Amino acid sequence: MNVKEILNNLETRHPGEHEYLQAVREVLESIEEIYNQNPQYEAAKIIERLVEPDRIYTFRISWMDDAGNVQVNLGYRVQFNNAIGPYKGGIRLHPSVNLSILKFLGFEQIFKNALTTLPMGGGKGGSDFNPKGKSDNEIMRFCQAFMLELWRVIGPNTDVPAGDIGTGGREIGFMYGMYKKLQFENSGVFTGKGLNWGGSLIRPEATGFGATYFTKEMLDTKNDSFKGKIVTVSGFGNVAWGVALKVTELGGKVVTISGPDGYIYDEKGLDADKINYLLSLRASNNDIVSPYAEVFPEAKFYADRKPWEVPCDIAMPSAIQNELDEEDAKILIANGVKYIVEVSNMGCTPEAIELFHQNKLPFAPGKAANAGGVGVSGLEMSQNAMKMNWTKEEVDAKLHQIMSSIHSACSKYGTDHEGYIDYVKGANIAGFIKVADAMLDLGVV
Template structure:
C-alpha cells in the first residue's frame, strides 16, 4: 500500500474534506505494516475500497416552524461499510454538520464497531438543523420530515441509526414514531429509544461509563490505580455526565467541565448534585457553563479550555479536534499520565504525536468511547429477542466488551520497549476484522 499515493487520490476527489482525510490518514499510517504483510489485501484493493463509503444519501428537509414559515435544511446518511453487520452509527443535528464531518465519523465507526466484537458495520448521518431553541412541536415536525426521506434506506438488519450531538431521547422518539408509521412495523431500527418502547437501561451514560472502564484498565496495565487521580473533562452533556459519574464512583476527582463560553475549575470535585446540574445547564442554558461557578462557588475561566490545568488524566468529551498541540504541551508539562478520547477524534494529529513521543498513555476515541455504540448493539439484541435486561446486566456486558477492546489494543499495540500504542492497537484490530470479512465476501 502506498499511503501517499492513496491520500493524494482522495484529496483530489474530496478537496476540503479535512476531518475525513485526517481520519483516513491516521488509520492508514498505523495499519501500513500489517497491511503489507498480507498481499491478498493489496490484490483485493481492500484499502481503496475501505476508505470510500458504500453510498451517501443527501436530501433536503423542508419543514414549517411555529410561525408558519417554511424552513429548509440538508440531511445526510452515509452508509460506509457493512462487511460485518448492518450499518450502525448515530445521527447528529448541529449547524456544523457537513459531509466531511459525517464521513470522518462514519469511517471511524467502522473500526469502533468492529472492536466491540458485535456484528455492526459503520455509518453516520444527520443534518445542519439546530434543535437548540426550537419548540418540541418544531423538533417533531423536523424529525418527521427527516424520517420521511430516510425510512426506506434503513431497517433492523440494514441500517440502524442512533443519537449523537443534538439527537437525544426526544428526537429519537419522534424519528422512531414516524418510522413506525411509515414502515408499519415495530422493530429495533433506531437505538437510544425510551424504555417504554424498546430502549436499553444505562444507554445515555454508556459512552462515559465505557470510557472510564477503558481508562481504568489502561492505568492498571501500567501498574497504577485510578483512585485518587484528578481528572479534567471537557463538555457537559451526556458523555461528560457519564464520565464524571463513573469517575467519581471509581474514586477519582473530576475538577472541570466546559462549554463554548469557557470552562469551570472546581478544586473540590464535581460530584453528586453538581453532576446533575451539568445536565440542567445543558437543557436550559444554551450551551453555557458559567452559571455553575455562581451556584457552587467554583472558578469560571472564559474562552479557554481545561487542558491548562494540572491533572493526572485528561478526558476530551465534547467534539473532534478539541485538544491541540499547545494543549498537549501544557498537559505534558503539568505531568499528565493518561489521555483518553471519550469524544470522537478529540485530539489533533499534532497532539497525538506529542503524547506518543513522550510515552503518555493515550487512548483513541474508537476504543475509549466505544461503550456508547456497544450498548446500542446490546439494545439491538434486546429488541431482537423481545426482552429487556436489567441495568446490572447491561453494565456487566458493557464492562466485558470494554475489557475485550482493551485486550485487543494491548495485543496489537504493544511495542518492543513495552509501551502500548493504543492508537495502533485499536486501528490494527478493527481493520483486520473488517478486511478479512471483506476478503471472504469477494469484490462487491
C-alpha cells in the same frame, strides 16, 4: 500500499474534506506494515474499497416553524461499510454538520464497531439543523420531515441509526414514531430509545462509563488506579455526565467541565448534587456552563478558555473533534499529565497525539475508548430482537466486558518491544483485520 499515493488520490477526489482525510490518514499510517505483510489485502484492493463509502444519501428537509415560516435544511446518511453487520451510527444535528464530518465519523465507526466484536457495520448521518432554541413542536416537525426522506433506506437488518450531538431521546422518539408509521412495523430500528418503548438501561451513560472502564484497564497495566487522581473533562452533556459518575465512583476527582463559553474549574470535584445539576443545565437547552459557578460559588468560570490548562493526572476530552491541539498537549505534558483518553471522536489533533507518543504517554483514541456507547446500542439491538430486557447490572457487566476486550485487542497489536502500548496503532489494526478479513470472505461486492 503506498499511503501517500492513496491520500493524494483521495484529496484530489474529495478536496476540502479535511476531517475525513485526517481520519483516513491516521488509520492508513497505523496499518501500513501489517497490510503490506498480507498480499491478499492488496490483491483484493481492500484499502481502495474501504476508504470510500458504499453510498451516500443527501436530501433536502423542508419543515415549518412555529411562526408559520418554511425552513430548509440539508440531511445526510453515509452508509460506509457493512461487511460485518448492518450499518450502525448516530445522527448528528448541529450547524457544523457537513459531508466531511459525517464521512470521518462513519469511517471511524467501522473500526469502532468492529472492536466491540458485535455484528455492526459503520455509518453516520445528520443535518445542519440546530435544535437549540427550538420548541418541542418545531423539533418534532423537523424530525418527521427528516424521516420522510430517510425511512426507505434504514431498517433493523439494513441500517440502524442512533443519537449523537443534538439528537437525544426526544429526537429519536420523534424520528422513530414517524418511521414506525411509514414502515407499518415496530422493529426497534433506532437505538437510544426511551426505556418505556424499547430502550436499554444505562444507554445514556454508556459512552462515559465505557471510556472510564477503558481508562481503568490502562491504569491496571501500570498497577495504578483512579484513587486520588485529578481528572479534567471537556463538555457537559451525557458523555461528560457518564464520565463524572463513574470516575467519582472509582475514587477519582473530576474538576472541570466546559462549553462554548469557556470552562468551569471546581477544585473540590463534582459530587452527586453537582452531577445532577450538570444534567439539568444541559436539559435547559442552553450550551453555556457559566451558571454552574453561580450555583456553586466555590467553582470558578474561565471564559473563552479550554480546561487543558488545569494540572491533572488524566485528561479526557469529551466534547467534539480536534478540541485538544498541540499547544494544549504541551501544557498538559508540562503540568505532568499521566494519561490521555479521547472520549469524543477524534478529540485530539494529529500534532497533539504525536507529542503524547513522543513522551511515551498512554493515549487512547476515541474509536477504542468511546466504543461503550455503540456497544450498549448493540446490546439494545439484541434485547429488541429477543423481545426482552436486561437489568442495569447485566448491561453494565456486558459493557465492562466489551471495554476490557477492546483494551486487550489494542494491547495485543499495539505493544512495542519496550512494552509501550500505542493504543492508536492497536485499535486500528485490530479493527481493520476484522473488517478486511470479512471483506475477503464476501468477495468483491
